[in-house]
Amino acid sequence: MSEIDDKALEAYIKAAAAALGVPIEDAWMPSIRANLAVSVRLANIVADFELPDESEPAPVFEA
Amino acid sequence: MEAWSTAAEIAEAVAQGRTSAIAVTEAALARIKERDGVLNAFTAVTAERALAKARAVDAARAAGRPLGPLAGVPIAVKNLFDVAGLPTLAGSKINRTRAAATVDAPLITRLESAGAVLLGALNMGEYAYDFTGENVHDGPSRNPHDTGRMTGGSSGGSGGSVAGGLVPIALGSDTNGSIRVPSSFCGLFGLKPTYGRLTRARTFPFVASLDHLGPLARSARDLALAYDAMQGPDAEDPVCTTRLPEPALPTLDKGIGGLRIAVAGGYFERGAGPEVIQAMSLVSQELKANDIIELPEVARARAAAFVITTSEGGALHLDRLRTRAGDFDPATRDRLIAGAMVPASLVTKAQKFRRWYRAQVLQLFERYDAILAPATPMTAPKLGQQTMMLDGAEVPLRANIGIYTQPISFIGLPVVCVPLPLRPLPIGVQIIAAPWREDIALRIAHHLEGAQVAQAPRPPL
Numbered sequence: 001m002s003e004i005d006d007k008a009l010e011a012y013i014k015a016a017a018a019a020l021g022v023p024i025e026d027a028w029m030p031s032i033r034a035n036l037a038v039s040v041r042l043a044n045i046v047a048d049f050e051l052p053d054e055s056e057p058a059p060v061f062e063a
Numbered sequence: 064m065e066a067w068s069t070a071a072e073i074a075e076a077v078a079q080g081r082t083s084a085i086a087v088t089e090a091a092l093a094r095i096k097e098r099d100g101v102l103n104a105f106t107a108v109t110a111e112r113a114l115a116k117a118r119a120v121d122a123a124r125a126a127g128r129p130l131g132p133l134a135g136v137p138i139a140v141k142n143l144f145d146v147a148g149l150p151t152l153a154g155s156k157i158n159r160t161r162a163a164a165t166v167d168a169p170l171i172t173r174l175e176s177a178g179a180v181l182l183g184a185l186n187m188g189e190y191a192y193d194f195t196g197e198n199v200h201d202g203p204s205r206n207p208h209d210t211g212r213m214t215g216g217s218s219g220g221s222g223g224s225v226a227g228g229l230v231p232i233a234l235g236s237d238t239n240g241s242i243r244v245p246s247s248f249c250g251l252f253g254l255k256p257t258y259g260r261l262t263r264a265r266t267f268p269f270v271a272s273l274d275h276l277g278p279l280a281r282s283a284r285d286l287a288l289a290y291d292a293m294q295g296p297d298a299e300d301p302v303c304t305t306r307l308p309e310p311a312l313p314t315l316d317k318g319i320g321g322l323r324i325a326v327a328g329g330y331f332e333r334g335a336g337p338e339v340i341q342a343m344s345l346v347s348q349e350l351k352a353n354d355i356i357e358l359p360e361v362a363r364a365r366a367a368a369f370v371i372t373t374s375e376g377g378a379l380h381l382d383r384l385r386t387r388a389g390d391f392d393p394a395t396r397d398r399l400i401a402g403a404m405v406p407a408s409l410v411t412k413a414q415k416f417r418r419w420y421r422a423q424v425l426q427l428f429e430r431y432d433a434i435l436a437p438a439t440p441m442t443a444p445k446l447g448q449q450t451m452m453l454d455g456a457e458v459p460l461r462a463n464i465g466i467y468t469q470p471i472s473f474i475g476l477p478v479v480c481v482p483l484p485l486r487p488l489p490i491g492v493q494i495i496a497a498p499w500r501e502d503i504a505l506r507i508a509h510h511l512e513g514a515q516v517a518q519a520p521r522p523p524l
Contacts, residue, residue, distance in 0.1 A: 043412070044409070058417035
């Protein structure tokens with residue numbers, strides 16, 4: 001997956017903040033963006049690893 | 064007894080009547096008064112409670128009743144454990160307005176049932192999202208070996224209190240390395256048990272998928288004493304195992320004969336500073352661990368741990384981020400807000416990867432009983448330090464302190480972190496065992512201690 005640019009990430013953060021109901025101040029944006037950029041980069045490194053559709057997530061629920 | 068007595072020595076002296084629990088407790092309270100102004104390990108000292116408990120231990124002995132294996136041993140707990148009468152801070156400002164806990168966390172109850180005496184609650188990084196031991200609300204916990212340096216976190220006060228000779232045993236929590244990092248920076252033995260081994264009931268959570276609790280101490284025997292006293296099922300924690308306790312003390316002295324021990328290479332060699340290389344060499348030589356193996360896709364494992372952590376952490380704190388964002392440490396706040404925004408599809412992928420990685424790593428334990436890896440890429444950094452050198456490049460410090468611990472706790476493997484008493488600062492090595500084999504990791508740690516390769520150094524206080 002391609003790297004997301006700062007502008008697109010800021011737009012995503014603003015939309016996500018509205019969806020989650022988390023008010024964020026402009027001054028926080030650079031730090032939130034930097035943190036999310038790292039998380040998305042790392043998450044995509046994981047997601048790029050091919051696993052079969054049938055693979056189960058780690059947590060197991062017992063009814 | 065003196066400041067550096069082990070829990071085993073204290074319990075034996077109390078049982079034999081060479082000292083009393085009240086004398087041990089008063090001495091520990093005096094040390095806290097004398098040293099904690101600098102170390103800043105404690106956020107609450109429960110002196111009255113401790114003195115009452117100590118008197119009860121002494122009364123039991125006077126009445127000829129059997130004493131537990133931790134009789135009269137002073138302990139303290141990271142302030143995310145419920146302690147009756149105290150609000151459970153979890154290192155935050157926000158939790159200060161919570162109602163005081165009415166009941167202790169079960170791990171405290173179990174230690175006290177074995178005779179231990181709780182002295183108080185310990186400083187920690189805010190909501191455990193931390194590797195430094197710094198805290199903007201309470202001030203940093205300080206490393207007893209150099210009070211201008213970090214204890215490591217997030218169980219910073221746990222590291223400082225034990226390394227500083229205030230108590231012989233402290234409890235901490237470890238989601239990505241928060242027991243092993245302070246053990247490494249403060250020169251202590253630390254046990255992160257198998258995921259699910261010890262109940263987490265009545266402790267403030269961070270990442271349900273990855274949270275563990277465990278002890279820090281100045282000897283492997285003390286770890287085993289505390290660990291054995293804390294085992295057992297607990298319906299209050301759905302993750303807690305239903306396995307019966309599997310005590311580690313009976314085999315602690317068994318030695319390392321017959322154990323197959325390998326060294327984790329590749330990822331775990333990259334970025335290792337000279338102290339790390341020296342520590343790994345000393346330990347692997349003593350254990351005759353000549354095989355170097357690679358954990359499969361370990362960088363991805365660390366990445367997946369990072370993603371699950373930030374996402375579950377963000378979800379946990381979402382309501383507080385909505386209503387009390389200004390009361391967080393700004394650095395924690397921004398990490399948690401970003402965490403709450405990580406797409407769920409990517410988090411699910413990380414949880415699927417986790418199961419794959421677990422299966423791969425478990426195959427290694429068919430060939431080996433234990434795997435050695437460094438605990439931290441560096442010795443204790445200076446307080447306030449923001450960057451570090453890794454592989455010749457300047458990188459942010461915080462995010463990189465846990466690179467060696469995260470891929471291990473990610474799949475819940477038991478680890479004993481052993482301290483190498485290097486100069487000027489100690490550093491830790493992880494002894495990693497197969498799930499439910501804490502006994503093997505503790506045996507190896509005890510052997511290294513007997514060979515004087517691993518030792519908790521005494522700071523110049």
